[in-house]
Amino acid sequence: MALPAVLLLLHLLLSSEGSLSPPRISFPLNSTDRPLLHFGHGDLHNTTALLLSRDSSTLYVGAQNAILSLDVNQSDVIRLNKKVQWSPSDKETKECRGKGKDLMNECPNFIHVLQPLNSTHLYTCGSYAYSPQEAYIDTQSFSIVKTDSAKGRCPFSPFERSAVVIADGELFTATKTDFRGIKPQILRYFSKDSRPDVSLETSIRLLEEPTFVSSSLDPAEGKLYFFFSEVGKEFSYVDDLKTARVAQVCKDDVGGVRTLQKKWTSFTKATLLCQFEKQLPFNILQDVFTLPPPEGDDTADTLFYGVFTTQWSRGPESAVCVFRLEDIKAVFKGSYRTFVTLTHQWSTQQETHSYLGTCGLGNSTDAVLGEVKKSFLTTNAVTPVGKGPVVVSSEQQYSRVAVMRARAASDTQYTILFLITESGFLHKVVLLDQGPWVIEEIQVFAQPQRVQSMVLSTSKGVLYVGTSEGVTAVPVANCSTYTTCSQCLLARDPLCGWSRTSRACTRVHGSHEDMVQNLEDSNAEDKCEGQTKAEAITVVHAHVNEVVTLSCLTPSNLATLTWAFSQSEKLFIQSDDGSLRFIATGNTSGVYRCEAEEAGYKQVVKSYDVQLIRSRNLTPRTYESAGPDETYESIVTEDPTMFLTQPVHTNDYTTDDRKNGFTTSPTDKVTSKEHRGTNGNLQSRSSDTQYRVKPDDVTPKEKSYYSELVGVSLMLALCICIMILGSLHMWQKRKVSLGKDPLVTPEEGSSINRPVEICSLSSRAELEPELRVVE
Ligand SMILES: *[C@@H]1O[C@H](CO)[C@@H](O)[C@H](O)[C@H]1NC(C)=O
Ligand SMILES: *[C@@H]1O[C@H](CO)[C@@H](O)[C@H](O)[C@H]1NC(C)=O
Ligand SMILES: *[C@@H]1O[C@H](CO)[C@@H](O)[C@H](O)[C@H]1NC(C)=O
Ligand SMILES: *[C@@H]1O[C@H](CO)[C@@H](O)[C@H](O)[C@H]1NC(C)=O
Ligand SMILES: *[C@@H]1O[C@H](CO)[C@@H](O)[C@H](O)[C@H]1NC(C)=O
Ligand SMILES: *[C@@H]1O[C@H](CO)[C@@H](O)[C@H](O)[C@H]1NC(C)=O
Ligand SMILES: *[C@@H]1O[C@H](CO)[C@@H](O)[C@H](O)[C@H]1NC(C)=O
16 A cells, blocks of 8 residues: 555654644745845844834834834835934933943834824834833834823833834823833823723722733724733632733723722633643733734634743643634623632622623722722633644744734635744744644744834735844745745745746635645645656766765655666665765665655655766876875765766666566565656757766776775775774764763753654744644
8 A cells, every 4th residue: 555645644643642843944044045034224123113104114113222114116126225322311310320220232212013093193112221211203204203101001112022002193002101010001091072091990909010011902893902921819819829811991991980080990800711621721821913904804713822921841842723703802891700809819800790801991980990800810711723723833932923814726715823932943834734834944034032023014015023132024925945846835835826827836816726735735746746846866986985975855854865776786874964985896885866855745855876986097096195184084075077078967866766666675666657657857958968087097997016006005095094984974874873961860861862864943842733623
């Protein structure tokens, strides 16, 4: 039976259990295979806020002591439109230092808020030497028109997060309002129509050491939602138990008449639950992304994608849970707990008061508002869509998320998440029916950063990431990185499909006849039939007894590389990076193929034809200048053109190859179809001309004392070579075992010996299937 089918079955079994592999492809920083656009500018540091203009042609950047306007209308260049400097004076900076703050890291002006205020102005708020300031920026001239003290509107600390919504010119903010960062507030500023600014009642602790991460406006109901983590005081049996929350207030709340004057009468909060049944919850919220419903749909279908970590984990670990606005609304309409001031305990209400959590309580009786005042925590928690996390990583600490919908060639809609890891990698994850799948990881910054920002332009298909050095534009997909049909399909990226007509991997924009994709099953083989291009064979010329290294780059972290050799004996060493080493002899010359197997699909990545040079004048020419040690240096034979002078036909070894088959490695399990394909490739290439060394180099050798001498030295060389190779092999083995994390505890030690084949640039410890899903 076909091996691919077994692998497919295995794959399905595994994914139904909820485990998933690491990123399929990893792109390191500044990778030329997946080019990103950087914008750096002299003293541009610590990008903390990003804002895209409505038409996505301008990107506003809040950085340390500066606000910039960037032209991002062209996809291939980012230009600076204007920059305004906004830094504290020397006096203010000195005062900041006088208060015990770090001059370089805490006293500059860090931009917390950068939002459109109205059609002509931006609003911004910065930490400003630990004394928050706000400013209005005229977008036309891009200049600051007014600044003011903004204590209570954004945090004093550069590292404290706040959440802000500006709606109809009114500013709603959830922030810490004091220097020490211990007084949380949710406020409305710049209230219109002479209605009062409104804040939280402070006689009761409505919030317990919260960390705000995000906010969202539901215009349909006139409600604002704030997302944060805080200490869950309702769990009186555990000190300092953190819990993730969503709080709501009504946009038009004006406070009560006697009770709750100028205080929210609509403030309530609920727990956001992100956990698997019978397991500890992911209880600390890191970020929330609001995904509006498709155009025309009810706003109740708005989805909130939350990144969670846990209070208990010892290593990096995180999860993504999705909450539906409809479910949040239902919880706020349900029953509430009541805070009993005398005992400082929470009690669950006997009866449900239907007015709790509703808007327009301003004219209510004191009795009603009295009840409102103490019943602000819902009894029920909000459970996520699907009852548990959609993504769980036992290896990554995700800190930010952006989400987009993508229509695949089949017209099915998929959700793609962009998750930033603490260590500076962007993971692109698609939520398939079978579970999450990490299409790729892209390194976006080198050093871990405390401040992070990210904004997604779905219309442009670009994700902008703020880094400590500037701004990086990441195209949401670059399909041309996949050069073959199988690579294109194995990527399982809803944004990329193989075009049969243009024979290239290209962007998919919705349903398309010509496009081939393979998102839900792994049978790439049939779909790519007839689409494979003939793989070029690299001819390698090697002197007898020379050490030859054949390199092979894996197309994917999930592929297994094997080498197939046309001769019967296996006289080579495969190193961890997939390359092959051997000594050139009559027994080792021939055709080598590096094959990658992934998801049951096997493809030739690289082919070499190693040919011996039997040259009389070889010794003086090659080894003359080399010292005794350098003589045996491996010849990396990636560039055969060095040797090329005369054509030779490659069909010589086609017959040879067919005769011997692939008997030297596990590859002899390949199906007959693949055999046909490979030989077909070779035959189609037989008309191609390859080149080799000068003809006089291959003339038969003359027997002489000189050649005897050469023979003896070659024998000696061979011996030394074998010794070097042997010790190299042992050294590598030792290196591998030494390279293991020395901090592994004895209990974990059992997993050390597992073979490590898959590598993810961002993973730290041993490689376990990284993401799990539970339906
Ligand atoms: C990546 O590119 C940036 C900007 O061009 C440069 O400053 C940085 O040193 C590069 N990093 C690496 C690892 O090449
Ligand atoms: C996609 O990547 C290729 C290199 O793999 C590069 O030449 C091309 O410019 C990239 N396209 C975009 C839109 O970045
Ligand atoms: C700000 O940027 C500078 C230089 O890029 C860096 O040394 C510093 O740590 C950054 N501060 C923060 C808070 O990221
Ligand atoms: C952006 O570019 C398009 C076409 O390249 C052009 O029509 C449009 O006016 C530009 N927008 C801005 C704001 O420059
Ligand atoms: C926008 O807000 C600014 C600052 O409050 C104000 O000066 C300006 O007139 C407003 N513009 C419009 C169009 O309302
Ligand atoms: C309270 O009642 C007064 C008079 O009936 C009305 O003008 C006002 O809008 C009401 N306030 C609220 C918050 O409903
Ligand atoms: C090559 O292989 C043959 C047959 O296995 C063996 O007799 C011979 O010794 C080998 N030659 C070398 C140089 O290893």
